[in-house]
Amino acid sequence: MHPRTTISPALREWILATTRAGHGVPEVLRLLKESGYDPRQSRSMLAEVLKLPLAALTATTSGAVGLPGGLRPTHPRPPEVTVAGHTLQVSLSVEAPPLRVLEGLLSEHECAELIELARPRLQRARTVDSEGRHQVDQRRTSEGMFFALDELPLVGRIEQRLAALLGMPASHGEGLQILHYLPGQEYEPHFDWFDAQQPGYAAITAAGGQRVASVVMYLNTPAEGGGTAFPALGLTVTARRGSAVYFAYEGGDRSSLHAGLPVLAGEKWIATKWLRERPYRYQAQA
Numbered sequence: 001m002h003p004r005t006t007i008s009p010a011l012r013e014w015i016l017a018t019t020r021a022g023h024g025v026p027e028v029l030r031l032l033k034e035s036g037y038d039p040r041q042s043r044s045m046l047a048e049v050l051k052l053p054l055a056a057l058t059a060t061t062s063g064a065v066g067l068p069g070g071l072r073p074t075h076p077r078p079p080e081v082t083v084a085g086h087t088l089q090v091s092l093s094v095e096a097p098p099l100r101v102l103e104g105l106l107s108e109h110e111c112a113e114l115i116e117l118a119r120p121r122l123q124r125a126r127t128v129d130s131e132g133r134h135q136v137d138q139r140r141t142s143e144g145m146f147f148a149l150d151e152l153p154l155v156g157r158i159e160q161r162l163a164a165l166l167g168m169p170a171s172h173g174e175g176l177q178i179l180h181y182l183p184g185q186e187y188e189p190h191f192d193w194f195d196a197q198q199p200g201y202a203a204i205t206a207a208g209g210q211r212v213a214s215v216v217m218y219l220n221t222p223a224e225g226g227g228t229a230f231p232a233l234g235l236t237v238t239a240r241r242g243s244a245v246y247f248a249y250e251g252g253d254r255s256s257l258h259a260g261l262p263v264l265a266g267e268k269w270i271a272t273k274w275l276r277e278r279p280y281r282y283q284a285q286a
């Protein structure tokens with residue numbers, strides 16, 4: 001008989017989410033082993049979390065999903081947070097997926113400066129396809145650009161603010177992406193995490209592992225439309241200059257489905273930060 005193992009809530013949640021996402025017990029055992037867990041201990045933990053007889057658990061090698069050893073963000077707590085000398089308000093919280101609306105994350109001046117720095121470098125925005133390639137996509141009709149990590153003092157300051165706010169080192173972030181939408185332009189419903197069943201999964205997660213959270217920062221207030229919709233929650237976050245929506249999606253949480261709604265009048269500018277479970281090295285796109 002195995003001694004009863006203490007399982008952290010995060011690990012318990014990861015085991016449940018990973019198996020619910022369709023990954024078999026052998027795969028989960030392999031991932032736990034890669035993360036340094038003793039196989040015997042892993043089998044006990046799985047048996048306990050999944051309420052399975054211990055004898056039913058055997059190990060093989062296949063599949064890959066985000067590993068439990070990676071870092072997870074801390075979700076900002078209402079009503080107010082002060083980080084790196086900057087105070088912001090948490091005006092809305094959802095528990096599943098963890099989602100926060102953040103007011104005053106960026107100052108008016110920071111928003112205006114980001115727009116002006118990005119403007120001359122805009123190109124048709126791309127998405128990442130199932131093979132891990134960046135491609136032009138009808139679902140995403142905006143223009144965009146990426147800053148490299150810490151490319152400019154302003155970019156570095158915002159990255160440090162987010163790092164302090166979410167308890168994730170700036171090195172876990174992908175380069176800040178700026179997007180510009182004109183009337184009629186939108187970003188259709190999608191997930192930001194990578195699907196482990198897709199052929200490009202290994203390549204796209206080789207640096208940094210899985211994405212674990214996103215922060216969409218609004219750099220202006222569109223005259224009409226352009227909110228960020230979360231259809232599974234029946235929630236639309238209004239795009240307002242300086243505010244942001246933060247959401248996390250451990251284990252490929254399908255309730256994190258979201259869309260940039262069409263801009264109906266005026267324009268929309270956002271800065272998006274995607275966070276990885278491990279340090280991420282920026283790779284120039286072909």
Ligand SMILES: O=C(O)CCC(=O)C(=O)O
Nearest residue numbers: 187216227228259260272
């Ligand atoms: O434009 C928006 O409001 C959402 C942007 C988005 O979904 C993304 O960049 O992943």
